Amino acid sequence: MSQNSTMQFTIPSHILAQELAGEVVLMNIDNEMYYSLNSVGSQIWQLLSDRLDLETAIEQLLRRFDIDEATLRQDVTQLVDELVAQGLLTVEQETV
Structure with a gap:
């Protein structure tokens, strides 16, 4: 999926998330x-x-990690694509 930087995501109601020891475990019920x-x-x-758009999330991650922006964008986009493909995140439709 081609990511729009202002894209926001929601967690479907059939997905449960729990943080355990600094990692997140997800369950598709x-x-x-x-x-x-x-x-x-x-x-x-x-x-x-937290319903941040993709661009804001990337900006915050750039402040946390010592990584170049292109690599971070590629890694985030890849993870988001996988989460969407597995039904763990859905793309919020923009209303015009």
Whole structure:
């Protein structure tokens, strides 16, 4: 999926999330699948679940990590694409 920097995401009602020891564990109650995010993925999850747009989330992550912007954008986009593909996040539709 091509990401728009002002894109926002929501967590579907069938997804449960729990932080355990600095990592986030997700469960899709529809198919009973579990997913685990490492500490960096967990921080991305937290920012997006706080309903920050993608650009704001990336800006905050750039302040937290010593990484170049292009690499961070690629990594965040890849994770978001995977979360959306697995049904763990949905893209919030913009109203015009």
